[in-house]
Structure formats: structure tokens, C-alpha cells
Amino acid sequence: MPSQRPPAGDPVHRRRFKPLRRRLLQAFALLLAVAALWTGWAELHPDEERALRTLVHDQLDDWFPELMSPASDGHGLFLRLPAALHTGKPLAGSGTNAPERPRLVLIHGLDEPGIIWDDLAPAVAEAGFEVWELRYPNDQGIDRSAAFLAQHWGALPDDRPVILIGHSMGGLLAREFVSRWRHPVAELAKVEGAPIGGLIMVGTPNQGSAWARLRIWLELREQFEDAQRRRFSLFAGLRDGLGEAKIDLRPGSAFLQALNARPWPESVPRAIIGARLVEPPKQLIASLDAVAAEVGSEALSEQLHAWFDELSEGLSEGLSEGLGDGLGDGAVSVESLRLEGVAEPVIVNGAHRTMLRRLFADDPTPPAITPIIEQLESWR
Structure with missing residues (x-):
């Protein structure tokens, strides 16, 4: 008669699987130790880390060119809305009747899908502007994302100028594209097509963002997400990049130093719009707790909250002086918005x-939309 398997609660069964559990725990501890060593080294050597990530990305491109192609994820430059009301009725001074109206190209930021434009796009379309949108692999180096825009620039008709509107990191991408590719100072343009008629930077960290300091913990958090929340394809994540953009966003990064030192063409006007918090948002505190909880580190929780308290003090001091520095909009401080040669940022209350x-359909119109349209009209 064949022997029966001992029940799960049997002492023999527990002894048999105890070594297996021990090996699993040891493997998990080893994984955490390797991750800690890597993240510690990366924090001390950001330039070397970026070079290594870029090298890996290049090698994957060589090995799997089709699987690594951004076209697989719907990336590119495309028309989002024509210059008309939702009813389809053309506006006075819009569409083909008013070629003097520049086209708009909206450029999102890091890990931000196109939904960030769901309120602005129809508002500027109703104001008579034709709206285009760039979607790109946004976790790669910002210089590569600018090269991606240059690659697709020919999709735009060249019968009128284009105004770029970049949110967050998208503003840095736009600056890189204009100053290196389309209108480099004292150099020939590296890409032809529609000229740039202006740049509006919305919440752009021109001097870097302290949130980039959290990148290593956010990456760890991704590794422990439920399978149901993961991307359906390994290569879908790799196509976005290997985290080079987060290194570029760090205050004082090599990318930001080079970008801020590069001359800007006088023919392209710039404007900056930012936001300040009137109080630290509860969602921000909750997100810090979520990161620490998913990584499973009480020490991390204490460090994140100490960092948050430090920024909150800056927020309180800034509000008392009417400046709103410190936390700024929750990700970018007011000080980081500023850029030499550009007028002081227009600041609204928000995040x-x-x-x-x-956030909800019955919320009021987002506060940055009106100053954006006013700036567009002033350039007209």
C-alpha cells in the first residue's frame, strides 16, 4: 500500500519543510542585502550609476531591437485636439482660418501618463489652439527623451510656430530640445521643421527636485508590488528606461549643470508657472507611510518623516514671508522653479x-490653466 502524505500539522511535515523555509528566508535576506549595497553605492556615485544604467539600456537595444522599440507602447507625437469646441463648431480665429495661432505641444513629466492634460487640452483647444501631445519613454535619460522628440518633430506641419508646454520634467525635456536640437545658439539646427515660438514650464524643477532622493526606495517598492499591478510585459518597463531620468532630476546633477549653463536662443520666449501648498497635503504624508510599509523598514519611515518635517519647516517659513518655498507644490520648491534670464514664476495655490x-469632476478649474492661457494670448 502506498504511503500517505503526513498532514500539514504533523511534526514530521513541519521538520521536512523547515529547511525550505529557512532557505527562502536566507535568499530574501540576501536579496535585501544586495539591494541595500547597490542603493548605497548609487547614492554616493550618481554619475557612475547613470552611466551603468545607460550602458545596460544600450545593450538591451542591441539585443532586442523590436521588443525595445518605443513604438510598442504608443509613444510618439500626435494630434490630440483640433482648435475647435467639443461640438465641432470652429471658433473665431481658430483652425485653418487663423494660421497665426501657433500650435501647442504638451510634454508630460516623469511617470506621468497623458491624463495630466485632460483639463488643459480642451481649455486651450476652446481658446483656438491646435493641441498636439508627446508621449515618450520617460524613465530614460532626459537627453534621450529630447532626442526622441527630435526624431518625431517632422510629424508636425511646419506652416506656423509651435509653443511647447512642459509639466515638471517635461519642461526640462523642452529646454534640452530647444537649446540642443531645434535652436542651438551659434550652431546650425540639428533638426528641421516647425520653429519654436515659446516655452511654458509648469512645475518644472529647473534646479532639481529633492524628491529624486526617494528614487531608490520607490524602485524597491516597485519590486514588491502585487503581480496584478505589474506591467503585463517585462520589456514594457525596460522600454521606459532604467531610471536615468531620476538621476538627472537630482539637484546638482551633471545633466542639470550642463543644461543650465547652455545659452538660450533670444528668439524663444519663456515663462514659468508653479504652485505652492497652503498646507502639507495628507496624500503626501500617506505616500511616505506607504513606501516605508511596503519596503518593511521602520528606520526608513523615520528618515522619510524627518526629511518631510525639514521641508515642512521650509514651507511654513516661506508662507510666513509670502513666498511658499520649501515644499513648494509638494514636489518642486519655488526656488527650484527659478531660472536665470526668465521672469519670476507665476505662482498659484495648488499641488x-x-x-x-x-481630482474629481466637480472640482473647480485647476488654477494653472488660466495663467497658461493668458500667457499664450500675450505671446499672440
Whole structure:
């Protein structure tokens, strides 16, 4: 007669599987130790880390050119809305009757899908502007994302100028594209097509963002997400990049130093719009707790909250002086918005995302939309 398997609660069964559990725990501990060593080294050597990530990305492109193609994820430059009301009725001074109206190209930021434009796009279309949108692999180096825009620039008709509107990192991408590719100072343009008629930077960290300091913990958090929340394809994540953009966003990064030192063409006007919090948002505190909980580190929780308290003190001091520095919009401080040679930022009350997009349908119009349209009209 064949022997029966001992029940799960049997002492023999527990002894048999105890070594297996021990090996699993040891493997998990080893994984955490390797991750800690890597993240510690990366924090001390950001330039070397970026070079290594870029090298890996290049090698994957060589090995799997079709699977790594951004076209697989719907990336590119495409028309989002024509210059007309939702009813289809053309506006006075819009569409083909008013070629003097520049086209708009909207450029989203890091890990931000196109929904950030759900309120702005129809508003500027109703104001008579034709709206285009760039979607790109946004976790790669910002210089590569600018090269991606250059690659697709020919999709735009060249019968009128284009105004770029970049949210967050999208503003840095736009600066890189204009100053290196389309209108480099004292150099020939590296890409032909429609000229740039202006740049509006919305919540753009021109001097870097302290949130980039959290990139290593956010990456760890991704590794422990439920399978149901993961991307359906390994290559879908790799196509976005290997985290080079988060390194570029760090204050004082090599990318930002080079970008801020590069001359800007006088023919392209610039404007900056930012936001400030009137109080630290509860969602921000909750997100810090979620990161620490998913990584499973009480020490991390204490460090994140200490960092948050430090920024909150800056927020309180800034509000008392009417400046709103410190936390700024929750991701970018007011000080980081500023850029030499550009007028002082227009500051609205809001947060990094909600200054452009409503959380709920019955929320008021996001506060950054009106100054954006006013700036467009002033350039007209």
C-alpha cells in the first residue's frame, strides 16, 4: 500500500519543510542585502550609476531591437485636439482660418501618463489652439527623451510656430530640445521643421527636485508590488528606461549643470508657472507611510518623516514671508522653479498635479490653466 502524505500539522511535515523555509528566508535576506549595497553605492556615485544604467539600456537595444522599440507602447507625437469646441463648431480665429495661432505641444513629466492634460487640452483647444501631445519613454535619460522628440518633430506641419508646454520634467525635456536640437545658439539646427515660438514650464524643477532622493526606495517598492499591478510585459518597463531620468532630476546633477549653463536662443520666449501648498497635503504624508510599509523598514519611515518635517519647516517659513518655498507644490520648491534670464514664476495655490488636473469632476478649474492661457494670448 502506498504511503500517505503526513498532514500539514504533523511534526514530521513541519521538520521536512523547515529547511525550505529557512532557505527562502536566507535568499530574501540576501536579496535585501544586495539591494541595500547597490542603493548605497548609487547614492554616493550618481554619475557612475547613470552611466551603468545607460550602458545596460544600450545593450538591451542591441539585443532586442523590436521588443525595445518605443513604438510598442504608443509613444510618439500626435494630434490630440483640433482648435475647435467639443461640438465641432470652429471658433473665431481658430483652425485653418487663423494660421497665426501657433500650435501647442504638451510634454508630460516623469511617470506621468497623458491624463495630466485632460483639463488643459480642451481649455486651450476652446481658446483656438491646435493641441498636439508627446508621449515618450520617460524613465530614460532626459537627453534621450529630447532626442526622441527630435526624431518625431517632422510629424508636425511646419506652416506656423509651435509653443511647447512642459509639466515638471517635461519642461526640462523642452529646454534640452530647444537649446540642443531645434535652436542651438551659434550652431546650425540639428533638426528641421516647425520653429519654436515659446516655452511654458509648469512645475518644472529647473534646479532639481529633492524628491529624486526617494528614487531608490520607490524602485524597491516597485519590486514588491502585487503581480496584478505589474506591467503585463517585462520589456514594457525596460522600454521606459532604467531610471536615468531620476538621476538627472537630482539637484546638482551633471545633466542639470550642463543644461543650465547652455545659452538660450533670444528668439524663444519663456515663462514659468508653479504652485505652492497652503498646507502639507495628507496624500503626501500617506505616500511616505506607504513606501516605508511596503519596503518593511521602520528606520526608513523615520528618515522619510524627518526629511518631510525639514521641508515642512521650509514651507511654513516661506508662507510666513509670502513666498511658499520649501515644499513648494509638494514636489518642486519655488526656488527650484527659478531660472536665470526668465521672469519670476507665476505662482498659484495648488499641488504638483492638481494645479493642472482635477481630482474629481466637480472640482473647480485647476488654477494653472488660466495663467497658461493668458500667457499664450500675450505671446499672440
